[in-house]
Amino acid sequence: MNEADSEVKAAGNAQEGAERAPSNGVLLAAVGAVWMIAMLWSARATITSRADAEMEVTSTAYAMPGAVSASLVAGAAVALAVLALVTRSGRARSVTVRFVIATGTGLAIGALGALSIITINTEGWLYAVVGGTVAAAATIGGALGGLRYPRVTAAACWGAVAVFVVGFVLSYVQDALLPVLGSGDTAESQAGAAGWFTLVQSVIGGLAGAVVAYRVLRRARRRSGGADVGWPLYALAGAGPGLLLVAGEVLTRTAGSRVLELAGKVSELELTVQQMLSVSRLNSALIVTFVGAFTAIIAVGRTMGTAAEADDATAAPEDDPAAPGAVGDPDEIERAARADEPQTVPSGKDD
Template sequence: MTDRQTTPETVEESPLTVALLSVAAVGWTVAMLWSARASITSRADAAMEVTSTAYALPGAVSADLVAGAAVALLALTLVGRRWTLGATARFAVATGTGLLVGVVSAIPIITINTLGTIYAAVGGTVAAAATIGGALAGLRIPRVITAAASASVGVFLIGFLLNLFQEPVLNAFGAGDTASSANAAQWFSYSQAALSGLAAGLISYALLRRAGRRAETSPASGAVTEPTADGLRWPMYALAGAGPGLLLVIGELLSRTAGAKVLELAGKVSELERTVQELLSTARLNNALIVLFAGALTAIFAVGRTLGSPADETPADELPAGTGAPVAGTEDPDAEGRDRAADLASEDENGAEPRDKSEAGKPRD
C-alpha cells in the first residue's frame, strides 16, 4: 500500500457538502423546537404542559445532536482551510461550536417560563445534546461523521413522511378494534425502524463513495490501494450506516438521564400517563437499536457488492506459472534453464545422453 500523510478517513469534506448538511440539520431542529414550543404553550393547564413537554423532548434532543455535529463540521472545514488543526484544537473548536448551537437551541424552550424548572431541565438537555454532537464531529473521521449526520436527516424525513400517512398505513396493517390497533401500531413502529435503517445504510454508503471518488481525483490525495475502491475500509462504512441509530440511542439516554425530571413529572400526572411514558421510552430505544443494526448491515452489504473476486483482480504477471498460455513478445522465465541444460549436454565428453532425465542440466564432475 502506498503511504500518504493523510489517511482516507481524515480527509475533510467539501465546504458545500457540510454547508448543505448544516442548513438541513438546523432547519429540522428549528422545526422541532418551534413545534415543541407551540404544543407546550397551547395547553390550558399545567398537567397538559408537562405531558406535552415530555412528548417533545426526545425529538428535540435527537435533532440537536445532529445539528451540533453538522455545524461543528462546517466550522472545522472553514477553519481548516486556513489553519492546520491538531487533535486538541480540533476537539476544542468542534465542542465549542456544538455548545454554541446548544445554547441558542435552549432559548426557545427556557423562555416559555423562566421560573419553571422543567423548562430549564429541557433547555439544559437540549444544550447538552448539541454539545455532544459537536464533540463527536471533532473525531478525526469527518467524512464518516458527515455521512452519518446526512443519513440521520434522511431518517428524520422518513419518520415524518410515515407519520404523515400513518392512518392508511395502520389500516393496511389491519387496525380495527383495540387489540388489532395495538398490533398494527407495533408493526408500524418496526417497519418504520427497518425502513429508516435501510435508508441510513444506503445514504451513508452513497455519500462515502462519492466523497472517496472526489478525494481520489484530488491532486493532493495521492494514490491509495485499500480494500474498497475509494480508500475507506469497510468498518468505516458500517460505522457511518450505524451512525443515525447510534445518535438516536444517545438521544434516548440523554432524555432518560438529563431529562429524567421531565419524564418523572409527566409520570406523576396519572398512572396511565406513567405507563404511556414507559412504553414510549422502551419503543424509542428498540427502534433506535433496529436503525443502528439495520443501517450497519445495509452499508456492509452495499460495500460487499462493490468488491470483485480476488481471482478476477489478480494481475496477469502475478499468476502462477502454467496457468495461462504464453503471450507473444513476453519472456519465458524457464527459457534460461532449458538453454543451460542444452549447453551442458552438448559439452558431454563422450557425447552420451544422461542415464536419467532427472540428471539433465546437472554439471558434471
C-alpha cells in the first residue's frame, strides 16, 4: 500500500469515526423508554379516571401532545441502541440497512405504545387515532435514529430529556412563581403571568437542552479519539430538542387532529382552551429551538477559539520570524552572514 492510499484510508477512518455512535446508547434507550412509558401510563390513568364521556375526550386531548413527544424521543433512542448492538461486531452496514433497522425498531416501539391506549376502548375511533399518532411518532423517531450522524441524534435526544426535566421541575414551583411574574386577582394579570411563565420555561429549557447536547457531543469526541463533527451539527444538536417538540406538535395537529376537533366541540370554552394550548406549545417549541441553536453555537465557538489559540502558540517557534531562535530570526541571519564573510589578517606594517 503506497503513501497516498494510506492517507485516503486514514481520512476515511476519521470520517467514519465522526459518523459512528461512540457508545451502545443503552442508558439513553432506557431513559427514553421510561419517559414514554410514564407519559402513556399517566395518560391512560387520567383518561380512565373520568366518569363522563366529555371529560374523557378533553383529558385525551390534553394528554396526547406529551405522549407524542415522548414517543419521538423513545423511538430514536431505542433505534440508536439497536443499531449500536447490530454493528458492534465491527461489520459496516449500508445506509439503507441501517435506516430500515432503525425505522423498524421505531415502529415496534410505537406499536407497543399504541396498544396501551387502544385497549382503553377498542370499539371507538378516538383511542385508535391516539394510538396511531403515538405509533407514527415512534416510527419517525426511529427513522431519525437511522440518519448519518447518530451522535447528533443522541445529543438531541439527551437535550430533549433535559427540556422535559426542566418543565417537570418548574411545574412544581409554578404556583410560587406566578405571583412573582405578576399574577393577581384579575384574569388579565393571570393570563399575562402564565405567558411570562411559558417564556421563562422555554428559555431555560432551551439553554439546558443545548448545554446537555453540547456536552454529549464533546464527550463523544473524546471517546472517539478526537474525531469531531462540524459546528453546524453542534447547532443542529442544540436546536434538536426544540425541533422534536415542533415535530410532535405537527403530528398532534395532523394525525391527532380529529381528537382535538372533538374536544373543541364539547364547549366554546374548551375550543378556546385547545386553540390557546396549541399556539402556546408551538411558540414554546420555537423558542426552545432558537435558544438551543444559539447557545450551542456560542459554546462551540468558544471552544474553536481556544483550540486556534493553542495551535498558534504551538506553531510560533517554527513559523514566527520574530520568535527567538526561529528559522527566520533576523539576528540569527545576521550572525550567520558575518560568519561566512572572509576574515582579513593584518600585515603589521603600513604600505
